[in-house]
Amino acid sequence: MEQHRTRSPYDGTRRGTPGAPLPAQARGGRTSLARRPAPPVVRTLRQLPNPRLTGLGGGLFCTALMCALGFLDSLLFGSSLTAYGVLFVPVSVLTAVWIRRADLLTAPVVVPIAFAVGLVPVAENGGGTSGRLMGLFTALATQAGWLYGGTLLAGLIALARRIRMIRRRSR
Secondary structure (H helix, E strand, C coil), X not given: XXXXXXXXCXXXXXXXXXXXXXXXXXXCCCCHHXXXXXXXXXXXXXXXXXXXXXXXXXXXXXXXXXXXXXXXXXXXXXCCHHHHHHHHHHHHHHHHHHECHHHHHHHHHHHHHHHHHHCXXXXXXXXXXXXXXXXXXHHHHHCHHHHHHHHHHHXXXXXXXXXXXXXXXXX
């Protein structure tokens, strides 16, 4: 059975003034305020590479980079735990930014794992397996601030990207 329309289609004009178009806000279009050019910092950031890593790729990237930084730290700085922690923060931010949208929830999970794996060459070696494990646990305990800070940053970035994605999808 055919359904008939009960009213005429809306043509975008006002009722009181025939032929007068509606303002951009009423039509759902953008206003002139939204068309300002982006600041130079934003334009520079848009030119940087923007890879999209899967959850596994993000974990491998973060783990490999933290291992390399751990070895580099032990060679250059004599196993400085503070230098390792400082280097961990930008790696966790990059991991959270470069993971693709579908795998956002993996960023705060892989970052602390990579911190612990990369800490192995930096931690003190007391001799033998038990000495190495004690050095690793001691380093994890004393550097918990860097670990929590980098993980929190990765989680906040992933959460902000997720909220932005949901808002975009709802429009």
